[in-house]
Amino acid sequence: MRIGIGIDVHAFAVAQEKRPLLLGGVRIDHECGLAGHSDADVLTHAVMDALLGAARHGDIGELFPSDNPAYLGADSLVLLAGVRDLLKQDGWLVEDIDCVIIAQRPHLAPYRQHMRQNIAGVLEMNPANVGIKATTSDYLGFEGREEGISAYAMALLRHPDSHKQ
Numbered sequence: 001m002r003i004g005i006g007i008d009v010h011a012f013a014v015a016q017e018k019r020p021l022l023l024g025g026v027r028i029d030h031e032c033g034l035a036g037h038s039d040a041d042v043l044t045h046a047v048m049d050a051l052l053g054a055a056r057h058g059d060i061g062e063l064f065p066s067d068n069p070a071y072l073g074a075d076s077l078v079l080l081a082g083v084r085d086l087l088k089q090d091g092w093l094v095e096d097i098d099c100v101i102i103a104q105r106p107h108l109a110p111y112r113q114h115m116r117q118n119i120a121g122v123l124e125m126n127p128a129n130v131g132i133k134a135t136t137s138d139y140l141g142f143e144g145r146e147e148g149i150s151a152y153a154m155a156l157l158r159h160p161d162s163h164k165q
Contacts (some may be wrong), residue, residue: 006049010034011148024115037066044076048156098131108134
């Protein structure tokens, strides 16, 4: 078994960009989305980095570089499917994912179940094995000033042929 950790941070986009706020592939009701080369889904990005780290495949910046126009506006759930396929090629099974999103606003509790279902669906796992929590930073730091959102994820992978790894 291996454990990986992933962290992602994105600032809110300028209001003129009219970007949607996406977390875990769920469109969140908020006046502003996050800035980024892809869809800026910090939750899914953190999950991808945790998975890639556990499998020792580097990070999403290596796999999906932000200077590659092919990933401009990319759907992070599609990118997550690419990570899933890479792990499958190596024989890894995703056992568990646990995440936390840090945002002063918006209130995310109503969206968590849908996020869990999206991530579990792409990873072909039981949603009961995907934990998603949300917290504020009590008005401290960039999240508290509502300048952006961060997400942290941990992934547990299992390899059936563990003696070969």
